[in-house]
Amino acid sequence: MAKVYTSRTDEDTITLVLRKGLMAQGHKWTVLRIALALSLKQSDPPSEAFDNLEGGKDGEYTLEVLTGRSQKESDDFVDAFRVLLSAYHGEDLFGEDERYTRLLQRHIRRGLREIQTSWRESHDFHEFLRQELLAIPEQGTDLPTADTGGLVHALEEFGLNATLLDSLEGPRVTRHRVLFSDAEDFGRLERRLDDLAFTLGIKDAGIFLAPAGEPKTAWLDVPRPAPQWTNVDTEILAAWKAPGTGLPLMLGVTISGDPVVRDLAEAPHVLLAGTTGSGKSVCLHSILLSLLLNRSPRELKLLLVDPKRVELSPYQRLPHLLSPIVTDGVDATRAFRGLVKEMEQREQILAAHGAREWCDLGEGAPPRIVLVVEELAALFDQAPESEDPLVQLAQKARAAGIHLVLATQRPDAATFSGLLRANIPSRIALTVLKAADSRIILDEDGAERLLGKGDMLVKWLGEKVVRAHGFNLRPSDVASLLQGIAKGG
Numbered sequence: 229m230a231k232v233y234t235s236r237t238d239e240d241t242i243t244l245v246l247r248k249g250l251m252a253q254g255h256k257w258t259v260l261r262i263a264l265a266l267s268l269k270q271s272d273p274p275s276e277a278f279d280n281l282e283g284g285k286d287g288e289y290t291l292e293v294l295t296g297r298s299q300k301e302s303d304d305f306v307d308a309f310r311v312l313l314s315a316y317h318g319e320d321l322f323g324e325d326e327r328y329t330r331l332l333q334r335h336i337r338r339g340l341r342e343i344q345t346s347w348r349e350s351h352d353f354h355e356f357l358r359q360e361l362l363a364i365p366e367q368g369t370d371l372p373t374a375d376t377g378g379l380v381h382a383l384e385e386f387g388l389n390a391t392l393l394d395s396l397e398g399p400r401v402t403r404h405r406v407l408f409s410d411a412e413d414f415g416r417l418e419r420r421l422d423d424l425a426f427t428l429g430i431k432d433a434g435i436f437l438a439p440a441g442e443p444k445t446a447w448l449d450v451p452r453p454a455p456q457w458t459n460v461d462t463e464i465l466a467a468w469k470a471p472g473t474g475l476p477l478m479l480g481v482t483i484s485g486d487p488v489v490r491d492l493a494e495a496p497h498v499l500l501a502g503t504t505g506s507g508k509s510v511c512l513h514s515i516l517l518s519l520l521l522n523r524s525p526r527e528l529k530l531l532l533v534d535p536k537r538v539e540l541s542p543y544q545r546l547p548h549l550l551s552p553i554v555t556d557g558v559d560a561t562r563a564f565r566g567l568v569k570e571m572e573q574r575e576q577i578l579a580a581h582g583a584r585e586w587c588d589l590g591e592g593a594p595p596r597i598v599l600v601v602e603e604l605a606a607l608f609d610q611a612p613e614s615e616d617p618l619v620q621l622a623q624k625a626r627a628a629g630i631h632l633v634l635a636t637q638r639p640d641a642a643t644f645s646g647l648l649r650a651n652i653p654s655r656i657a658l659t660v661l662k663a664a665d666s667r668i669i670l671d672e673d674g675a676e677r678l679l680g681k682g683d684m685l686v687k688w689l690g691e692k693v694v695r696a697h698g699f700n701l702r703p704s705d706v707a708s709l710l711q712g713i714a715k716g717g
Contacts, residue, residue, distance in 0.1 A: 230325050232260075232294060232333040234287035234340070241344045242287070249353030257293050263339025264309075264332070265361060268316055270505055271681065272703060274334035277538040291329065294336075341536050342504060345606040346637045359661050360504055379404065379450065382427045386420055388413045393445070398483030399697045400457045400679055401436075404448045411444050434677020436695060449483060449695070451679055459700035460682070465514060466709060470522040473587060475596060475631065477518045479511065479656070479686060480698040488696040490688050492519070492598065492633070493587075495654035496626035501639035501669045502658025507682035509539055510701045511656060512602065512635050517706070519598060520548060520713045531567065531599045533560045535606035542703075542710055550597065557611025560601075564617035567599060567630060571621065574628035586629030596629040605638035615645065622651035639668045653689045658682070 234242070242259045246252055250259075267274060295306045313331050314321045321328040347356045383390045389409040396403045408414060414437070417424070421435050428435075428450070436449040460481050468487070470476030475492035482488055492498065492515075500515070502508035519528055525547040533554045534540040540553055554560045574586070574594070583589055586596065599621065601607055607614055622632055632652065636643050639660065649668075657675035660666050666675035670687050678684065682698030 230291050230329040231288045232329060232336060233281055233285045234337065235281045236283050236286040238337060238340045239287045241340045244349055245343060245353065248349040257289065260289060260294055260336050262357065263336045263343065266339035266342045267335035268312060269361065273317060274338040275538050275541070275703065277541045278334040278337040279330065282537065341538065345536055345603050346504060378428070382424055385427065386417070386423070388417055396484060398485065399460055399481065400683060401449045401451045401483055403483045404450065405440055406446050406448050408444045414446055460697050462699050462701050462705045465517060465699055468521070475519055475598065476522050477515050479514060480682065480684070480696040482694060482696055488686060488694060492631050493596065495631065495689055497622055497632040497652040498654045498656060499644060499652050499669060500633065500635040500656045503637060503660050506658035506680055507698050508635060508637065508658050510682055511658060511684065511698050513701055513706050514699055515633060516543065516600065517709055520546065521709070527595050529595045529597045531563060531597060533600065533607060534602040535610060536603050539602045542706055546710065546714060557607055557614060560607055561611050561614040561617065564614055564621065567597070568617050568620050571625045571628045571630055578627060585627055593629065596631065598631050598633060600633045602635055604634045604636040605643040608643060619647045619651065622648060639665045641668065644668055655687045657685045
C-alpha cells in the first residue's frame with residue numbers, strides 16, 4: 229500500500245500545529261492537507277531532498293487517509309489531489325502511484341517545513357494561513373501598456389497638472405517620466421499612490437514614485453499585467469565576469485535593464501528578507517552563484533547554514549566550503565564561535581602588518597569568508613544562543629575579511645534585533661505582507677507593494693534604494709551552473 233512518510237521534525241511540527249495552532253487533538257491529516265496547500269502555492273517544485281527522512285521514518289500516512297476516502301466522507305479528494313499535482317508538475321499522475329506518492333510526500337514535507345520556519349506558536353495560526361494562502365498580491369493591472377492617456381486622466385482627477393514626457397517598459401513595470409506644473413505636486417501624488425492604483429484598477433500591486441533628478445520631474449512606475457512580464461534571463465548572470473577584487477554580486481536588473489551589481493565586501497553584511505513566494509531563495513542563489521562564478525576557492529570560502537536542510541544542499545560538494553553544510557542549531561553556534569576565533573586571529577595578522585583592512589594585505593591574504601544563513605528565524609528558534617556570536621561578527625568581522633548574508637522569511641523584531649540591525653546596513657527586501665515588515669528590513673515602507681517572484685528593493689550602504697527584478701533562476705539552472713563551477717574549481 230502506497231504511503232507518505234514524515235520525519236521526527238515533521239511530526240513535532242504537526243503536533244505543535246494541532247496543540248497550539250488549531251487547538252485540537254487528532255486529525256493529523258488536516259495539518260498535512262494544509263502543508264500541501266502551502267507547498268502548492270510556491271512556483272518551484274519541491275526538492276528531491278525531501279525524499280531523505282533525516283533520522284528515519286517517524287510517521288506514515290496512507291493515501292486513503294490523506295484524501296479522505298478512509299474517513300467515509302461523502303466527497304473524498306482522491307481525484308482532486310491527483311489533478312492538483314498533475315497540473316502543477318505538467319504530467320499525468322493518475323496511473324503513476326509511485327511517482328504520485330513521492331511528489332505528494334515532497335509537497336507535504338515542504339509545506340510542514342514552511343510552517344516550521346514561518347509560524348511562531350505565539351502567533352495566531354489562522355491569521356498566518358490567511359496571509360500565506362489568501363493575501364496574494366494582485367500581479368497586474370487593467371491599464372494597457374500604451375494607454376498613457378488613462379494615466380494622465382487619473383492624475384487630473386487628483387488635481388495634478390502633469391505631462392508624460394516619455395515611457396520605458398521594464399521587465400514588469402512601465403516607467404513614465406512625468407513633468408509636474410508645480411513642484412508641490414510630487415508630495416501630493418506621493419501621499420495618494422494607493423488612490424491612484426485603485427483608480428487605475430491595480431488594486432494591491434504598488435505604484436512607485438521617485439524623483440527623476442530634474443526640476444519638477446519624477447519617475448512613476450506602473451506595474452503591467454502578469455502576462456506582459458518578461459523574464460530576466462539567467463544567461464546574463466552565467467556570462468557575467470566581474471572585474472577587480474572584492475566580492476561581486478549581480479542581483480538582477482533595474483527597470484531600465486541595467487545590471488544591479490554590488491560588492492559584498494563594501495556592504496559589509498547583508499540582510500535578505502521576503503515572504504513565501506517572494507523570490508527570496510532565488511535571490512540567495514543569485515548571490516551565491518555570483519560569488520562562485522567569479523571567485524576561486526583560493527579567494528573565497530563559504531560557511532553555509534541551512535536549518536531547513538534543503539535549500540543549500542546543491543552546494544554540498546563545492547571546494548569553496550569551509551565545512552559541510554551546517555543544519556543543526558547547536559552546530560551552527562559552534563561554527564559561529566569558531567568564526568569569531570578566526571576573526572580574532574586575522575585581527576592579529578592585520579596588526580602585525582600594520583594594515584587596517586583585509587584588502588591591504590594584498591595577494592598573500594587568506595581567502596575572504598562569507599557566512600550564509602538560509603533561514604535566520606528558524607536558526608534562532610533552534611538555538612537562541614547563536615545570536616551572540618553573530619552580533620560579534622557583524623560588529624567587527626569586516627576588517628578581517630569575513631562577511632555575513634542573513635536571509636529570513638520572518639523579518640520581525642525578534643529575528644532581526646536592534647544589535648543586528650545596527651551592524652548590518654545593507655538590505656534586500658522582497659515582497660512582504662505588511663508595511664511594518666518593510667520598515668524592519670529597509671527602515672522605510674515599500675516592500676509591501678512589490679509584485680513578488682523576484683521583485684525587490686536593494687538598499688546598499690551609503691546608497692539610495694534601487695528597485696530591481698531578479699533572475700528567472702530555476703533549480704535546474706542552479707544545478708547546471710554549480711556543475712560547471714565544481715569542474716572549474
